[in-house]
Amino acid sequence: MRLGDLADRRVAVWGFGREGRAAIAAIRARLPQQPLTLFCGVGEAAAAHAFDSSLDLRAIEPDTAALAAFDIVVKSPGISAYKPALLAAREAGARITSGTALWFAERPEARVAAVTGTKGKSTTTALLAHLARSIGVRTALAGNIGMPLLELLDASAELWAIELSSFQTGEAGPVELGIITSLYEEHLDWHGSRERYVADKLKLADVSERLLVNATQPSLLERTAGHPQRLLFGHAEGWHVAGGFIHRGGQPVFDITRLRAPGEHNALNACAALAALEAMGFDAAAATAALADFRPLPHRLQPLGERGGVEWINDSISTTPQATLAALGSLAGRQVTVIVGGHDRGLDWSDFVAAMKAHAPHALIAQGANGQRIAKALRDAGVAVEETGDLAGAVARARALTPAGGTILLSPGAPSFDQFHDYAERGRRFAEWAGFDGREIAGIEGLGVR
Structure with a gap:
């Protein structure tokens, strides 16, 4: 469905985020x-009216009858496609689409490398754009990373x-290259089950x-074995990590200690970006030097600096236990106090729990x-574990427990939704309680076309 297909139809937009x-x-x-x-929250109505005073504003959560009154509903990604009201409205004849689906319909000629995965997708996508730009390729960085595709509708x-x-993989396509960085249990509240989450990712x-x-x-390899043109990263014949280096086959090409984003998992993300660049026909080898210039994304193992004699690291984007294990693995050898929960x-x-029993951090x-x-x-x-009611209390306790250095x-x-609007707010508050300026860690560099 293209934007022109909305003409003279009864159209609703559900969601007033970006x-x-x-x-x-x-x-x-x-x-x-x-x-x-526009269907939006009560607290969003004034801002929505200021944004577009011609909208028919309905500050409610629409039910089946409300949605079924429209020919087309354009929903935001955070609204589950499996909401009963949406499913029933579709059965009643309403067509459900999204900004992602509309962009792909409008831009079939675009050379797209689309990245998904439970963890690593944002860093891999940003790395791909960074590396491509380093060798003179005009590159757009957009999507779930922080810039809706429709904001770049006419960009080249x-x-x-x-x-x-x-939430978006089922709305995309066709895609020249799809990249899947990892697959773990996640977002069960949106998808309804682990099986549906995996199936939606693999769309x-x-x-x-x-x-x-x-x-x-191995599980990802098994689930994608039937793809007729499958490529791999992280294996010995291609881009992979071994002996402290990123390799291309048997050739070491980059010392991972030079990465500003710490941890072997980030080195593997770099392998994914290099392999994607190569698969799209660009000179990945020429881009490897630019890995040293890539700044870690906000809230993703982001070093904040030193306060009170200790180092502070913000990994608020971590929303699965596996991500926390990866973060701890990247800090091996340090006396680490880790704050978990949400x-x-x-x-x-x-x-x-099993990993902590085998090798627990300092606290x-x-x-x-x-x-x-x-x-x-x-x-x-x-x-051994300490317990506090909220993040503010955890920061205070961590400060007391962690030795100098x-x-x-x-x-x-x-x-983050138990205490904060999103992971970014959680990360900013953590930084502020640690003694840093939370405003300085907010932005993602390089969004848009460069």
Whole structure:
């Protein structure tokens, strides 16, 4: 469905975040006289009216009847496609689309490398754009990473580095190259089950002409084995990490200690970006030197600096126990106090507990809505853990527990919604409580076309 197909139809936009605003602006640009209804939150109504006073504003959560009154509903990614009201409205004849789907329909000629994965997708997408630009390729960086595709509706680029969340993979395509960085349990509240989450992630494979996947994950290899043009990263014949270096086959090409984003998992993300660049026909070898210039993205193992004699690291983007384990692995050899816990989606923490039993950090602090459940699991396994009600208390306790020269790591392994609007707000507040300026860690560099 293209934007022109919305003409003279009954159209509603659901959601007034950045994606919703981008959808409204794109529709207005192509169809200025098109009547539009917006479903938004009560607290968003005034801002929505200021944004576009011609909108038919409905500050409600729409039910089936409200949605079924429209021919087309353009929904934001955070609204689950499996909401009963949406499913029933579709059955009643309403067509459900999104900004992602509309952009792909409008731009079939774009050379797209689309990245998804439970973890690593943002860093890999940003790395791909950074590396491509370093060798003179005009590149767009957009999608779930922080710039809706519809904001770049008429932009031109040689390469589109697009991040897709699991909410968006079913809305994309066709794609010249799909990249899957990892696949773990995540977002069960949106998808409804682990099986559906995995199936939705893998929808990217269905629309990708070629598919690049992480060879270090056996389950991912098994699930993508049927793709006719599958490529791999993380294996000995291609781009992989071994002996402290990024290799291309048997040739070491980059010392991973030169990466500003720490940890072997970030070196593997770099391999994914290099392999993607190569698969798209560009000179990946010429781009490797630019790895040293890549700045870690905000809230992703982001070194904040030293305060009070200890180092502070913000990994607020960590929303799975596996991500927390990866963060701890990147800090091996340091005296680390790690803060875990947040919104409880019922994820399985047994692997984390087993890892902590085998090799615990200097101190563990569990906080937030699922902090008590995590702390109990750790104590039942004989692992010492402190427990606080919220993140502010955890920061204060971490400061008291961590020796001079040690490291305090926020890597919650859980979403932020129990205490904060999103992971970015959580990271900013953590930085402020540590003694830093939270405003300085907010932005992602390089969004848009360069």
